[in-house]
Amino acid sequence: MLQMDTMQHIEVIGIGAGNPDHLTLQAVEALRRSDVVVALDKGDTKADLLNARREIVDKHAPGTPIVAVTDPERDRNPADYKAEVERWHQERAQLLLDALPAEGTAAFLVWGDPSLYDSTLRIIERMRGLGLNATVTVTPGITAVQALTAAHGILINRIGEDIRITTGRALVDGPMTNAVVMLDGGAAWMHAPDAEIWWGAYLGTDKQVLRHGLVSEIGIDLAQEKAALREKHGWIMDIYLLRK
């Protein structure tokens, strides 16, 4: 259990988006100076993601213990949605706080980069509210955005154009010249029938799949392929660039 007067250190390390070789040299150094890795285990469907973290530790800092913290249960249909999310975040922060060693350095391995659609830095702020007294260092990582563009060998923008990074849910409402879409549970590209799409799933892993074409031509087929891949592997992570 945490001692209020003990100084701890947390390394928040961006580990890249799927390939263990995405780690920067800086990330490897940060991992090697950590005494323990604390990983949030999000259950069976994300088992591959926990395994990816194990692979990274085995490869770059063998012998470093991994403490897997099971993500607390969440009510998906609560009467008060905001209150339930607040309760869930608080419980998650407390579990992670309890898992930290009383002293020394703990590493949180963050998928991609900690700045992009990730809650680790927010959770650490919550942990401070619960009594954490730690210094924190953040090491950047290769994002899924970069994994996508490199896999297709493309730029996100044509010369001088702006770029939007958004979620499947928010895509519908906003402007779009070049939109990189993440966290799409479905096939939000169907809302942009006149766009070109560069799509990638399981980027950087041995399951990687890439597709490119006009939404009007491949959109429906891609939606079916995504559903089939999710069925086959039990989970999917995909990202895409839409350009008008």
Ligand SMILES: C[S@@+](CC[C@H](N)C(=O)[O-])C[C@H]1O[C@@H](n2cnc3c(N)ncnc32)[C@H](O)[C@@H]1O
């Ligand atoms: C919670 S966000 C985390 C993003 C991460 N922090 C980053 O920097 O890429 C998860 C989303 O990232 C995208 N993503 C992450 N890794 C991916 C991969 N290997 N292949 C395809 N999409 C990926 C998907 O859109 C997924 O829904």
